[in-house]
Amino acid sequence: MNLAMETKEFYFTYAGAEAPTLKGIDMPIYANKVTALIGPSGCGKSTLLRSWNRIHDVYPGNRYEGEILLYDKEGNEENILSYSKEDELIRLRQRVGMIFQKPTPFPMSIYDNIAYGLRLAGIKNRSELDGRVEKALKGAAIWNEVKDRLKQSAMGLSGGQQQRLCIARAVALKPELLLFDEPTSALDPISTGAIEELVTELKEEVTIAIVTHNMQQASRVSDYTAFMYLGDLIEFGKTEKIFVNPKEKLTEEYITGRFG
Amino acid sequence: MNATQRRRLLLNRAILILSTVAAVIGLVFLFWILTTLLIKGLDSIHWRIFTHDLVEKGLRNLIVGQMILAGVASLIGVPLGLLAGIYLREYGLNSAFARFIRNLSDVMMSAPSIVIGVFIYGILVAPVGGFNGWAGSVALAIMMIPIVVSTTDSMLSLVPQELREAGIALGASKAQVILTIVLKAAKIGLVTGILLAFARVVGETAPLLFTSANNDYFTLNMNQQFPSLTVSIYQLATFPDKPSQDLAWAGSVILTALVLLINLTTRYIFRKRKSK
Amino acid sequence: MFNRLFRLSSYTAALLVLVILAGIFGVLYYYARDAIHDFGFWHFITTSTWEVGEDDEGGVFGGLIPILGTLFSTGIAMLFAVPIAMGIAVFLTEIATEKLKAPVGIAIELLAAIPSIIYGMWGLFYFGPMLQRLFGGQSNSLLTAGLVLGIMVIPFMAAISRDAINTTPAVLKESAYAMGATRFEVVKDVIFPYAKRGIIGSMVLSLGRALGETMAVAFVIGGVFRFPHSLTQPTISIPVLLANNFAEAGDLELSAMFYMALILFGISFITITIAKFFFLKDQK
Numbered sequence: 001m002n003l004a005m006e007t008k009e010f011y012f013t014y015a016g017a018e019a020p021t022l023k024g025i026d027m028p029i030y031a032n033k034v035t036a037l038i039g040p041s042g043c044g045k046s047t048l049l050r051s052w053n054r055i056h057d058v059y060p061g062n063r064y065e066g067e068i069l070l071y072d073k074e075g076n077e078e079n080i081l082s083y084s085k086e087d088e089l090i091r092l093r094q095r096v097g098m099i100f101q102k103p104t105p106f107p108m109s110i111y112d113n114i115a116y117g118l119r120l121a122g123i124k125n126r127s128e129l130d131g132r133v134e135k136a137l138k139g140a141a142i143w144n145e146v147k148d149r150l151k152q153s154a155m156g157l158s159g160g161q162q163q164r165l166c167i168a169r170a171v172a173l174k175p176e177l178l179l180f181d182e183p184t185s186a187l188d189p190i191s192t193g194a195i196e197e198l199v200t201e202l203k204e205e206v207t208i209a210i211v212t213h214n215m216q217q218a219s220r221v222s223d224y225t226a227f228m229y230l231g232d233l234i235e236f237g238k239t240e241k242i243f244v245n246p247k248e249k250l251t252e253e254y255i256t257g258r259f260g
Numbered sequence: 261m262n263a264t265q266r267r268r269l270l271l272n273r274a275i276l277i278l279s280t281v282a283a284v285i286g287l288v289f290l291f292w293i294l295t296t297l298l299i300k301g302l303d304s305i306h307w308r309i310f311t312h313d314l315v316e317k318g319l320r321n322l323i324v325g326q327m328i329l330a331g332v333a334s335l336i337g338v339p340l341g342l343l344a345g346i347y348l349r350e351y352g353l354n355s356a357f358a359r360f361i362r363n364l365s366d367v368m369m370s371a372p373s374i375v376i377g378v379f380i381y382g383i384l385v386a387p388v389g390g391f392n393g394w395a396g397s398v399a400l401a402i403m404m405i406p407i408v409v410s411t412t413d414s415m416l417s418l419v420p421q422e423l424r425e426a427g428i429a430l431g432a433s434k435a436q437v438i439l440t441i442v443l444k445a446a447k448i449g450l451v452t453g454i455l456l457a458f459a460r461v462v463g464e465t466a467p468l469l470f471t472s473a474n475n476d477y478f479t480l481n482m483n484q485q486f487p488s489l490t491v492s493i494y495q496l497a498t499f500p501d502k503p504s505q506d507l508a509w510a511g512s513v514i515l516t517a518l519v520l521l522i523n524l525t526t527r528y529i530f531r532k533r534k535s536k
Numbered sequence: 537m538f539n540r541l542f543r544l545s546s547y548t549a550a551l552l553v554l555v556i557l558a559g560i561f562g563v564l565y566y567y568a569r570d571a572i573h574d575f576g577f578w579h580f581i582t583t584s585t586w587e588v589g590e591d592d593e594g595g596v597f598g599g600l601i602p603i604l605g606t607l608f609s610t611g612i613a614m615l616f617a618v619p620i621a622m623g624i625a626v627f628l629t630e631i632a633t634e635k636l637k638a639p640v641g642i643a644i645e646l647l648a649a650i651p652s653i654i655y656g657m658w659g660l661f662y663f664g665p666m667l668q669r670l671f672g673g674q675s676n677s678l679l680t681a682g683l684v685l686g687i688m689v690i691p692f693m694a695a696i697s698r699d700a701i702n703t704t705p706a707v708l709k710e711s712a713y714a715m716g717a718t719r720f721e722v723v724k725d726v727i728f729p730y731a732k733r734g735i736i737g738s739m740v741l742s743l744g745r746a747l748g749e750t751m752a753v754a755f756v757i758g759g760v761f762r763f764p765h766s767l768t769q770p771t772i773s774i775p776v777l778l779a780n781n782f783a784e785a786g787d788l789e790l791s792a793m794f795y796m797a798l799i800l801f802g803i804s805f806i807t808i809t810i811a812k813f814f815f816l817k818d819q820k
């Protein structure tokens with residue numbers, strides 16, 4: 001099985017904080033699989049996820065220690081924590097996309113939302129843009145709903161549609177890894193179902209890591225699950241294994257809803 | 261790294277540097293103004309300024325006069341502004357009339373202050389035949405009204421609707437709810453709004469030039485020309501002799517200190533409420 | 537009973553805003569009617585003479601020079617202030633460290649509160665002479681007036697723009713960063729479009745302030761009735777004309793002064809109304 005990313009002895013400390021929020025995380029992310037991150041509120045799931053594309057660097061003073069290796073298709077690895085130049089970070093974020101809890105359409109048209117990242121990446125050719133936008137919208141299962149209103153503002157879409165638009169926007173850049181931070185917690189059950197289906201389809205193309213508070217969701221969509229608690233990774237393994245027969249008592253207690 | 265990428269990074273770097281430079285330029289000017297004030301002020305402020313009137317090269321009557329002008333303006337402008345703001349938020353809400361008045365109030369806020377002076381000259385100076393303190397205060401009051409309307413409007417909009425409903429549910433009339441519940445809930449916001457409006461008009465010169473004009477002597481009689489610190493600064497600064505110019509600087513420093521003090525107090529009150 | 541009375545008085549107060557505005561137009565027009573009758577509109581605004589007749593009676597009055605002085609000084613002010621104020625706003629929100637943000641931000645807000653006469657004094661004694669050393673010409677000039685006006689509105693514009701920019705949700709910015717955008721691209725493509733209304737609003741309000749400003753300009757524009765053939769020549773603006781000459785004006789001249797005030801009020805009224813209509817439409 002191929003690795004997409006590997007986190008080794010990873011510590012993360014927020015700016016101004018005394019103690020690290022993540023304390024020595026070791027875990028793999030396998031290529032073309034869905035990895036779920038679960039754990040009680042405040043345990044550091046988002047913090048870990050946001051380290052994987054170094055979005056933390058938008059704010060000054062945060063500190064990383066350890067290694068996060070990103071593998072390309074040929075199996076070559078790079079430690080993303082060694083990046084220091086802006087262009088390296090930009091390249092990283094084009095390779096590792098991110099979807100947030102609330103939909104974040106930009107204040108521009110549907111078309112321009114998708115084309116935005118492509119234009120940043122230097123694609124100017126009109127027909128190529130059109131093609132990639134259409135492909136991305138189809139890939140995010142929203143093409144049929146928006147194809148007649150591509151020039152309208154993205155703000156007019158429903159919450160679920162906006163979230164799929166944001167997924168399309170990320171997919172358009174052909175990332176290798178997509179990070180989802182509770183992508184459905186602000187959505188109704190039907191939109192949630194659509195996103196879950198989409199995640200399952202997308203893993204043909206990209207590797208996915210998803211933070212969720214919803215145990216059913218984790219067991220439905222993920223192949224691997226990582227359970228975190230107070231900044232530690234307590235247990236990592238195949239999802240069936242974690243849910244049916246966890247090694248750690250803490251994991252079992254959390255999954256069966258005895259705390260969290 | 262390809263060419264597009266390089267251009268993007270370069271542009272990014274260039275713009276970030278430019279905005280930092282812009283910020284530095286702006287701050288340099290502002291810093292220059294403040295240090296000038298401070299140096300000039302320390303140089304020219306003496307105790308005797310506070311104990312003598314303009315006729316004896318002091319500022320006492322002017323400081324008192326300016327405060328009275330702005331104080332009387334507040335007595336006129338604040339209640340009117342509060343009432344109008346209450347109407348807009350509590351009765352008018354989004355009715356066409358309320359929206360119209362809101363827009364007009366914004367326009368009025370941007371009206372040139374000298375035009376307001378000319379207007380008041382037309383109704384309160386020319387007909388009575390001479391400059392007088394009342395005219396100056398009314399001119400300042402007209403400047404205060406839209407400021408108070410706007411802060412009242414927005415502060416009342418922050419009061420949760422449930423509070424009003426709870427009051428009505430207890431059998432209070434709408435006026436009682438407004439006066440005893442809504443205004444109380446918005447009290448601190450309203451007070452800061454009023455203080456800021458006061459700070460804004462106390463430093464005004466243009467609306468006073470031909471309404472209350474100026475007076476070299478101490479007076480509390482608003483039926484005659486009234487002493488004004490700002491108008492005096494305007495006159496003194498253009499005199500060629502150094503003592504006059506020094507007096508103008510002393511007045512400027514006192515005025516600025518007063519305005520900044522009110523602003524800092526307001527900020528402190530507001531901060532304290534937030535932390536509660 | 538009290539209930540009705542209270543409602544009525546608050547309604548009256550709201551109505552007063554309309555009454556005052558209409559009153560300003562009405563009173564200015566009433567006093568200006570002699571000048572309007574004698575000079576008309578088009579003729580008045582295209583005439584550049586301002587001469588009192590023999591024995592202080594009658595005369596020829598035209599508003600061209602103060603109108604141009606007002607428009608040019610405001611134009612220079614905006615050209616100077618907009619880039620710098622935007623730079624400060626972006627610096628305060630996206631570039632400065634947390635430690636810098638608060639003190640610099642407060643300094644900007646306090647500077648926005650300083651009375652305009654202080655800016656005028658500083659221009660008269662320090663900034664004007666410096667410009668003269670740099671560019672020649674006169675110390676009190678159109679250029680000095682425009683730049684002092686610009687410096688006066690910078691903190692105001694920067695503070696409002698900063699507040700508008702700060703309303704941009706962090707996740708929105710992060711999602712642009714997450715697609716590989718640079719800081720400048722996030723500012724240009726996400727923050728400015730999102731905060732557009734507040735930013736344009738800050739510019740419009742500053743424009744209004746600059747148009748009607750008297751004291752910051754009165755000290756430094758020179759106050760002479762002359763068309764400036766270069767930026768470093770003195771001229772006059774409408775507020776300064778009023779501030780300097782209103783109190784001593786004779787009958788027809790006074791009427792012409794009211795006419796000037798009416799025109800200034802008209803310019804400011806139209807600017808703000810148009811801006812509100814186009815840019816700030818559904819703002820509450």
Ligand SMILES: Nc1ncnc2c1ncn2[C@@H]1O[C@H](COP(=O)(O)OP(=O)(O)OP(=O)(O)O)[C@@H](O)[C@H]1O
Nearest residue numbers: 014015017021039040041042043044045046047048
């Ligand atoms: N910007 C920040 N600065 C300092 N501490 C932070 C910051 N953001 C989060 N934290 C702290 O880091 C810890 C982990 O937060 P994180 O957001 O990663 O938790 P989470 O597992 O995603 O929780 P949730 O399920 O509620 O989203 C928390 O204790 C939180 O208070």
Ligand SMILES: [Mg+2]
Nearest residue numbers: 045046047181
């Ligand atoms: Mg989280």
